[in-house]
Amino acid sequence: MDSSWQENLPSSRKKAIDELLRGQEIAAQLKLVINKSIGFDESMFVEDLVKKIMNSFSSSLYILNGGEFDEVASQIPPVGSPCWDDRKTSKDSVESTGKSTAELKVKDRRGCYKRRKSVHSRTYDSSTLTHDGHAWRKYGQKMILNAKHPRNYFRCTHKFDQQCQATKQVQKIQEEPQLYRTTYYGHHTCKNLLRASQFVSDPSDHDSSILISFNDSGDHQVSKKPDNSLLATYPTVKQECCNREGDNMSMPSYDPATYYNNQGSSSDYLLSPADHDYMSRFDNGDVISGVNSSCTASSHSLDMDGIMIESVDFDDDYFHDIN
């Protein structure tokens, strides 16, 4: 399904994407070169420019890719389906009967979930991980055949308390420039709206180009090798404003779920881009802005899905095979 996303693209669009990717890569290289050859002051300026360029590429790619969301269906077991609601019950019953062996519990899981089959899914790629405005909780990670990087599985934090069935998968699909593919399944049914005021990125965050940018300029990735970092699986949103630093060893882990715990904030997010036709809103032009632009989501916040992008990276090389 999502592996064929490019094949399904009109050739002209595919070419455009290729060109953009190329431009993006070249810009990243240029940045490296410039950084080495100029002083600090100029460096800041140049970096800003490069960042803008990268953001332009990223935004364009996002739009192109986003407009091509897979309509491949997928499905999560219906809420309330016997499997899923009964899981705990069955487990409890097992324990109550005194047969709480792991084996028995495991056996009890048989047939307890349906593989998603044909429900709506939306896939898009971006050069950085994006925070889509929802609280996600990671529930799995897996090495995929013929893929260099593991795939990470997330479900909505409100899966249980609000029966929200939204899930997403994130996988790094390319390096240099880094590219992540995020696939959303299902829709959020949880009440998880974010107030516009909270939809502003930390201005001090030097390189977290935020918002509609899909690229954090890749500066960190390019200049540092994250491979050995002891990173969490995912950079965390919660730390985004203070933790994101050159020393990526303390790379935040992207875990919107943490956001959730951050009090009150769980519901402080906008809906996921996957939920609405947010692309059309780009036409307004006021959403996309330069580097570090604050989100002007005020005018969109309620109906626009969280399009806050942050410069979070996650290093999956840290992951080890789990199969």
Next chain:
DNA sequence: CCTATTTGACCCCA
């Protein structure tokens, strides 16, 4: 203590 993450095992389906 509670919640999130990790990760090996389980299970569905192509």
Next chain:
DNA sequence: TGGGGTCAAATAGG
């Protein structure tokens, strides 16, 4: 039959 999606025990972290 095996790849991929999910579960859930163990572990980590606040």
